[in-house]
Amino acid sequence: MSSIQDSKIGYVKDRCVNAYWMLRRGELGTIAKSAGVELSHRLAQMRGSVHHQGVIFFRTIRISLQNGRQSVTALAHRGTGDDGIEHVHAIAAEVVPDSAFINRRKVLPASYQPTLSRMHIVDNLKTDSQQLIAQLADIRETVRPVNV
Amino acid sequence: MTKISVITVTYNALAFLPDFTASLLATDQQDISLEVLVIDNGSSDGSAEWLEKNHPNINVIRNDENNYARALNLGIAASDGEYVVITNNDATVDANWLQGLLEVISQDEKIGAVQSKIFFTESEKINSVGVEEIEHFYFKDIGFDEADSARYSEAAQRDYVTGGSVMFRRECLDEVGLWDEEFIMFMEDVDYSARARAMGWQLWYSPRSILYHKYHGSTSQALCEYFCTRNRFLFVAKHFPKDLASTIPTSHFYQKGEFDSLYKALLHSVRAMCTLHDTQIVTAVLSDLKKAIPKYLGDVSAHNFFSHLEVMLGLRKARVGIYDHAGHFAGGGQRYVAEMAALMQDRYDVTYIFNNDVELSSYREWFDLDLSRCDMKIIRIPFFEERERYTPDEGMVLGEVDNPFDIISQDTLNYDIFINANMLGKVNPLSPVSIFICHFPDQEKSRFFQVDQYDHLITNGDYTGEWVGKRWELEPTQKIYPPVNMYNPESSATKKEKIILSVSRFEISGSKKQTELIQTFAQMCRDNPDQTQGWKLVLIGGSTPGNTYLDTVREEVEKAGCPIEVIPNAAVNDIKDTYRRASIFWHACGLNETKPQLVEHFGMTTVESMQNCCVPIVIDGGGQREIVEHGKSGFRFSTLEELGVYSLIVMEDQARCQKMAEAAFERSHLFDMKVFEAELNTLLHQVDVALSGRDVLPSSSSESNSP
Secondary structure, eight states: OOOHHHHHHHHHHHHHHHHHHHHHTTOHHHHHHHHHHHHHHHHHHHHHHHHHHHHHHHHHHHHHHHHHHHHHHHHHTOEEOTTSOEEOOOOOGGGSTTOTTSSOSSOSSOOOOOOEEEOOOOOOOSSOHHHHHHHHHHHHHHHOOSOO | OEEEEEEEEESSOTTTHHHHHHHHHHSOOTTEEEEEEEEEOSOSSSHHHHHHHHOTTSEEEEOSSOOHHHHHHHHHHHOOOSEEEEEOSSEEEOTTHHHHHHHHHTTOTTEEEEEEEEEETTTOOEEESOEEEEETTEEEETTTTOOOOGGGSSOEEESBOOTTEEEEEHHHHHHHOSOOGGGOSSSHHHHHHHHHHHTTOEEEEEEEEEEEEOTTSSSOHHHHHHHHHHHHHHHHHHHOGGGTGGGSTTSHHHHTTOHHHHHHHHHHHHHHHHHHSOHHHHHHHHHHHHHHHHHHHOHHHHHHHHHHHHHHTTSSOOEEEEEOTTTTSOSHHHHHHHHHHHHHTTTSEEEEEESSOOOTTHHHHHHOOOOTTSEEEEOOOHHHHHTTOSSOOGGGOOSOSSOTTHHHHHHHTTOSEEEETTOOTTOOOOSSEEEEEESOOOSOOOTTOOGGGOSEEEESSHHHHHHHHHHHOOOOSEEOOOOBOOOOTTOOTTSOOSEEEEEOOOOTTOTTOHHHHHHHHHHHHHHOTTTTTTOEEEEEEOOOTTOHHHHHHHHHHHHHOSOEEEEETOOHHHHHHHHHHOSEEEEOTTTTOOSGGGSOSSOHHHHHHHHTTOEEEEESSTTHHHHOOTTTSOEEESSHHHHHHHHHHHHHOHHHHHHHHHHHHHHHGGGBHHHHHHHHHHHHHHHHHHHHOEEEOOOSSOOOOOO
8 A cells, every 4th residue: 555655745746747737838727726626625525534533423422322221231130149149140242232242253352463374285184084074064064153 | 422413593592692602612522522503593683694703613504484393303404413402592501511411311222302400590490300291281391480409409200301401312303203393382392202202212301411591581471372372282182182172261362362363273283183193083072172162162163163174174175255235237346356256266166145136147248257167146135125125235224233234144154255345344254264345435334334354355446445444444454456458459559549538337426527528628629629620529338228317418419519429338349449549538537526435436447548558637536546647647637627738738749648648558557457366366375374374473574475
């Protein structure tokens, strides 16, 4: 990806090319209009940025309220078992929208991983391949989750 | 004379080498012929150079990989001593270091290895007088952090010895074989000890051989803990496979919630097990893991684990699922992914997933692509069927409790690699590897946003990448420009006609700005009749029946009263021929637009024109900025006035026009099929190593994962 510095240098370069050709052709009115368009774009970008910050702000509020609701619900469900120990009923992930605990494959943030991966020539297996294929296919179907 | 080879592995340990080498050379070498080999694991601190300069008698071997076990193998292969001593070098040795080892090893021919008494440099407490298992395949150094005492003053037999300072009999090394490089570092000595004892060799400890060790001199605590935890599984899989499942809950990875490390470590250890053990043992262990892994890793990871294992063991090709909710359109996004599928269909088993009836054979007609080796599947989404929405629109998913796209997520379990081809950010990928292709992030993050779950986020250019950062706060992992192939060997910068060409769909919204182009051309003809004499404007593009915008365009042409041709739905050969003949190419999508999604994200037709030696004069926005170098391989404009001015510059000056056309042609190579294939191969290589690769430590120079 091009760096921010490359983008800035490119921008200045393009403005110089523009200025060169417009001045050479005596197109002063065109220069003025282009400057106006540029200014208008910048203002639109600033407005967009403010809107985006607003969206993030209200999303943060919503998530905080949801989390608060979860805590209150958890408190309301606390009960005492016969052994006198208080048991907290776990909230099922299904009722918590956008919960981080909904069945996902990827762990975020990722764990400490000091290694990279490099291509590996498949080893000669001592185990019988056909039996392995059959067993793994069977296991896969057995452990396959239904309705994630 | 007894020949002894001393081998030490170094990695950025220059600070320790002077003291180490000085003590080594000062140790009692009576009746000993000593050779010293240092294996450098890619140090960047000048360790190798320092040794070569200051100790020319030391044999310095450069390891091509930062792998401690591999380094040992290199050193042992290059040595020829009757005895081989492996030692740390963030250490100094005592005067009797070698003699102490020799004394014990020469007592009995069955003794295969003898380790030293190792002290910490700083505290003078014991680092190691042997290695023992403490509980459930966790090992520790005997005497660790204890003060020296009488109980460690006699030579004694051990179950395991540390590689920190150990002498091996050459015959033992020859019989046991190579050190297992899969360990990389840590516990490779425990593994070797187990192997040696299994072959009848004895392991001993010598109190008279002393080494002072700067603990964790060249490795961090985090690295040590990671490899010890990882390698524990490997050790168990090799030597005690039936205990593998039971080691999961006591693993530090599990206890610290590092499930991705746990998953990976288990995969590699099972692979090692399958190369060493027969079917009966492996079958039994897999049955145990079938019960254990869902319990500790969850159902989804468990399913992926066994599926992933099939690919890792080379039992089948990887399965790829490509989901395109708009596969019935013949658009640029569809072409982009179809080109990928065409390149992937022999390497993997590819299945295309659609929500509606699509014939893959249509892709041959639309894109001239043969996808006959791909399978196809249709999954209808009830949420959109009920609302009679033909093309799923994730913007319609607002207050639902359940994610309507979970039906697609469920299907991702069938694949090793899932490719979300068309920016549906609410599809949760559950396959082992996932790729999200973003042509432009049209929508802000909202409920059920899942794009951060993907392993790879591919964009079609820097413009899209920039907006992925702004809208989704994510960083793309790779940029792959769309493949453009409109080369025509008959196209030439010198054989052009007076044609200005524009190729864009006649969108009902008017977003491609054909009416504005017509108005600009008409103005140019009025104001510059001499310069525009003989020129015509040709507008080509796709259109659907009943397109009211096309009617508007035709009305503008009538009003303009100058040579303009409008050709909707032109045949591919006619488009190619017009590219060949046209001198100038116009593109104005994004003119006066402030919404970023309405600006041309890339500009495939611009590249097509450049491949045919047209001079592109295009909007200064979106992806066009990446394609056209302003003033060199074309021009970019902000206003229609600038469009007119730049067009006249090119029209008036034949030499300039030709020079720019040639520059445009050269520039177009950056976006052609070869570049696309190369970038795709880079991505697929990363995917393949994720599925089947082995672990390596990065070298001190920047590590590359490219093929």
